[in-house]
Amino acid sequence: MAQLNYQVLKESGYDGFVLEQAPEKVMQFGEGNFLRAFVDNFIDIANEKAGFNGKVVLVQPIAQGLTELINQQEGLYTLYLRGSEKGEKVDQKRVISAVSRCINPYENWEKVLETARSGELEIIVSNTTEAGIVHDTESTFDQVPPVSFPAKLTRVLYERFTAGRKGIIMLSCELIDNNGKELLRCVNQYIDDWKLSEDFRRWVNEENIFCSTLVDRIVPGRIRDPKEVESLNAKNGYEDPLTDVGEVFGIWVIEGPQELEDRLPFRKAGVPVIVVPDVTPYKKRKVRILNGAHTGFVPGAYLAGFDIVRDCMHDDTVRGYMNRMLYEEVIPTLPLDKKDLEEFAQAVQDRFNNPFVNHELMSISLNSTSKWRARNMPTFLDYVKEKGSLPICLTTSFAAYAAFYSNDVQALTEQGLICRRPKGNEYTVSDDRYVLEFFYSHRNDSPEELIHAVMTNTEMWGMDLTTVAGFEEAAGRILKTIREEGALKAFGECLE
Missing domain, CATH: 1.10.1040.10 (N-(1-d-carboxylethyl)-l-norvaline Dehydrogenase; domain 2)
Structure with a gap:
């Protein structure tokens, strides 16, 4: 049986929403099950229901990851949201087409920097685990890539600044208190460590919006029963080793200025994402x-x-x-x-x-x-x-x-x-x-x-x-x- 891609999906007779081409408006550090069942699902719905017309570029956060498999499938994967709503069993299938590609920064760091310079980029999302938002003194400006995630982000922002681009909305999803504020603190430390310009510091702190967020969705991630996998493959008409599973419940609370309600595509799409002045x-x-x-x-x-x-x-x-x-x-x-x-x-x-x-x-x-x-x-x-x-x-x-x-x-x-x-x-x-x-x-x-x-x-x-x-x-x-x-x-x- 053929592995999922756009041509195979078309031949399978899938009649759901699909967006094959769109500007890359989102850079996402993290390609794991959670972000693909949560953020990328919401963006996919925003493409369908709010006209966001945006793709997500995934950046593999560690040396081993899913880049090759994601690119083989042209960013497509099948998502099942399962659970109970008002006592009724729910089992929803959706093929997610919001992802354009995945970059392995340990092999193609220049592609990450190229994306950073893009005028189409509006949002950066991250979920690099609780240990991801740390200030690592071993990270340097010239590393390819820098070791820590905040150091990588600092280089991305510097590349964007020197290209004369506007600031971005940073949505941090790591499971720590005040994740966005902590990430900004680390970026400012690297500006000090690397002796970058005060103009850059001012641009980072005044032209970019670093949002602390609260994420809530249980994502088991895999279907472990081989018989169920075989049955779903037969029903779908394709194989999908990137199949993801999450609970049907989900909510994303974003701390930031009220203007984000209009700048982000989620409210219009009707997905459970809210912008509040204080996430506490x-x-x-x-x-x-x-x-x-x-x-x-x-x-x-x-x-x-x-x-x-x-x-x-x-x-x-x-x-x-x-x-x-x-x-x-x-x-x-x-x-x-x-x-x-x-x-x-x-x-x-x-x-x-x-x-x-x-x-x-x-x-x-x-x-x-x-x-x-x-x-x-x-x-x-x-x-x-x-x-x-x-x-x-x-x-x-x-x-x-x-x-x-x-x-x-x-x-x-x-x-x-x-x-x-x-x-x-x-x-x-x-x-x-x-x-x-x-x-x-x-x-x-x-x-x-x-x-x-x-x-x-x-x-x-x-x-x-x-x-x-x-x-x-x-x-x-x-x-x-x-x-x-x-x-x-x-x-x-x-x-x-």
């Missing part, structure tokens, strides 16, 4: 609702006998507990429109109910101590401050966390703390070593003794949690319920 509330929304829901119910649900997230959403008690936590305890503490927050929470339930993803509870449970502190504890403290009472679901989640780390402890090994859950199988708790040693040393504590010890461990929480009125007594009582009657009983009591 949206990050808080994601951390406290999406991530906080995971950490809030997973330890207890695992003790109750569940193994994957989707099955939890099919249980009235676990789902009801999670929703009460989100709608009655988390959402009231967040500084965004209530309707927006409730819609996001509804989307979270759909995402957790994704019929295509078997998200294991044990993988979510890794490092639950720091996760509860970052995701759930701020909501807990805000609720207590605002309401003057304890949030029962979040209090239960803390007790369930303590139960998960202490249930029938068997041993402490190099791999972690070995416990046994009520259904009989052993499981390994993974966390910082001091946390595991702490729980092992308290393995014979009563519920009340353990809760007191955990709450007074200021290294874990940055404060003594027993100072929160009534928290120690309530959590101790709930932990006793979990040990004697099960976590599902404790969850159910939150719904009474």
Whole structure:
């Protein structure tokens, strides 16, 4: 069977949107599954529905990558967005034609610089992993190419500046706080290191817009079942080793001036991309609702006998507990429109109910101590401050966390703390070593003794949690319920 390209796609009878030729308006550092299922998908829709008429030039960020394969397929690849929306199964196919080509800068750095000098370029996007935005003193102006991504970007911008071109919109997608601001800081450091002109510095800082962004879409990336791959190839009429898979939910929050709403093609295209003056509330929304829901119910649900997230959403008690936590305890503490927050929470339930993803509870449970502190504890403290009472679901989640780390402890090994859950199988708790040693040393504590010890461990929480009125007594009582009657009983009591 023929491999995907424009001619093969035409012969296959595909009747979806295809844009074969257009100006290269976007340079993208990163050619992996995430950006292709997220940014390039949105640009492809903008080409179809907003007349953007722009192609994306991919730049391979590391020495090994997909350049050769992408160019063999003339930039084309098949994207499947799969999941659940309002309880209904969704499986959408789209052939993405937004990509023109991919450049390997380790072999063709001059092609990157040539693209930088183009008058058609408007946007640069990056996702070079969390470690990508760093100031590496080993990077030099004359390297081909410079080592770090910010150094490569500085050279690209310098090339553009010396060609007399206008500034660009920089959209940083790396998973770090203030990614755009941090990237600009690194670029300015290279301007210092390389003793570049003050005119260039002024152009970088005044003529270019560096946006911090928040990205949100789970991208498994591959179809792993060979039989499904074979079936899809037969149905499509071509082979596509670049096939990408993402969840149907997605949102991109871009921090920048309001003028970007018109300069970027996304609002007109109707895709879930929003421009806001401050991305912080949206990050808080994601951390406290999406991530906080995971950490809030997973330890207890695992003790109750569940193994994957989707099955939890099919249980009235676990789902009801999670929703009460989100709608009655988390959402009231967040500084965004209530309707927006409730819609996001509804989307979270759909995402957790994704019929295509078997998200294991044990993988979510890794490092639950720091996760509860970052995701759930701020909501807990805000609720207590605002309401003057304890949030029962979040209090239960803390007790369930303590139960998960202490249930029938068997041993402490190099791999972690070995416990046994009520259904009989052993499981390994993974966390910082001091946390595991702490729980092992308290393995014979009563519920009340353990809760007191955990709450007074200021290294874990940055404060003594027993100072929160009534928290120690309530959590101790709930932990006793979990040990004697099960976590599902404790969850159910939150719904009474």
